[in-house]
Amino acid sequence: MLPVASSKPAADGAVARATWALPLAALLVCLAGPFVYKVAIRFGLTPNMPARLALATTALFTGALHEDGLADTADGLGGGRTRERKLEIMRDSRIGTYGVCALILSFGLRWSALAAIADPLLVAFALCAAHAAARAGVPAFMSLVPPARPDGLSASAGSPPGRSVAIAFALGTLALALALGPGKALVGLIL
Template sequence: MMPRTEILKDVVADFRIAASFVTIVPVASSKPAGDGAIARATWALPVAGLLVGLAGAASYALASKLGLAPGTAALLALVTTTLITGALHEDGLADTVDGLGGGRTRERKLAIMRDSRIGSYGVCALILSFGLRWSALATIANPWAVALALCAAHAAARAGVPAFMSLVPPARPDGLSASAGTPPGRSVAAAFALGTLALTLALGPGKALAGLILLSLAGLIMARLAIRQIGGQTGDILGAFEQVGEILIMLVAAAFLHAGG
């Protein structure tokens, strides 16, 4: 049986890998990034997401304390979370929409997704993403309710990523997703459990169930689309999946948590 100190070291190492995988925070890992370490560490993605959500919540609370309007505070919260993640997921969303919408063949779609330039489809996707999330947070308004929504959205949106990686094969042999590997079943289950816990604590059981259903439907639709159009998933597809998850959970939260209700 592994000693508790070794278990704790592994947990910390996994969190460092997960945090470095979805943020620009310079967190060095004591565990090698190769040999499936990233895939095994995906269980900690919801935890890393929770910290991103907390940073956004702190930004919103500070803005509210200074007397700024909910709309302005919501924008600052989004700026904070985007800076922490280095716009990684937004970049994935834009590349995905540009590639799937602008390419005619599988090869062309993948080439567009790898192009650092952004097209009109990608611009529209980013406008919609920021607009929907901003309007949801501004509608919620109450700082405590906003904190719950941000934490739930950032944790739950990343909780489904390991399952997506496990069920949908990489579209190409190279790239971020392929190099990360396939998450083992225990990492998929742990991530799902953490995401469900975050949703339940933030929104309550009934609303959490609604969020889980929407996330599952979004995952199935995106998986089918990715497989049909490019033969599988890429790092950009994973980023787009996370963004869609954030949007859905924030909209669910806005429907139930607005005005502190």
């Protein structure tokens, strides 16, 4: 995980106000993946291995934060019958069957897509657009969906102001448009 110095804990909605920058932060993180992909291709590897290495690199750079969230969500939604039990499962640090299956499916789909693209420049565009666009919706989600529990990370982060939501959405849309072109970006936004 990339070390980030912090002199004091974020408070008073600072995290929510800063969510506009999530797509930009994603672009910084995602550049490592295409770099590793290109180096692996230069060593003569077929696209399958560079795709795996690129995904592993981006997961390493984020501390697998997103993969952890995906696994927790899958375990909670798949394993619990009541709201309380689902939240308890999501807070548990152990991974369950649903989490493992979600991670296998997620990595498998991303790996297959990158291997199919094959061209290092197009892989770079795809990774950067996917990282930026995926994080661009987070501020809107945070402002529209109430926290699941009053003592969780989401509750302490706060609700982003409309300006942060709009800027993040615009940055994510721009990343998609630059990588895919306007028509395909529109399809991506709709999906």
